Amino acid sequence: MHRISHWLSRHAAALFFPAALILYDFSAYLTTDLIQPGILHVVRDFNADVALAPASVSLYMAGGMALQWLLGPPVSYTHLRAHETRHDLVCRLLLEKKKIKKKQKKDNTE
DSSP: OHHHHHHHHHHHHHHHHHHHHHHHHHHHHHIIIIIHHHHHHHHHHTTOOGGGHHHHHHHHHHHHHHHHHHHOSOOOHHHHHHTOOHHHHHHHHHHHHHHHHHHHHHHHHO
């Protein structure tokens, strides 16, 4: 078991690209089988040529990948707090204090 984990740790970077390629191919396969039948109905609803359906699926996948590329990977709140500067901390604490005061004021008026 130790040999396998050692081998994987040494070759992880080399295995990442083939794994990503397999994942992409699998998502393309799922997209074709699951989304394309729905796209046919959408294309018909818009009175467009049904020959546009394959291009629509490709654009749908490309749009999803481009959006994720633009947004970047998801980051946890804890990770964001780890990179917080003093200025950010002061601003966040002041905003939280303001929010608490507003809530207390609202509770008192009700």
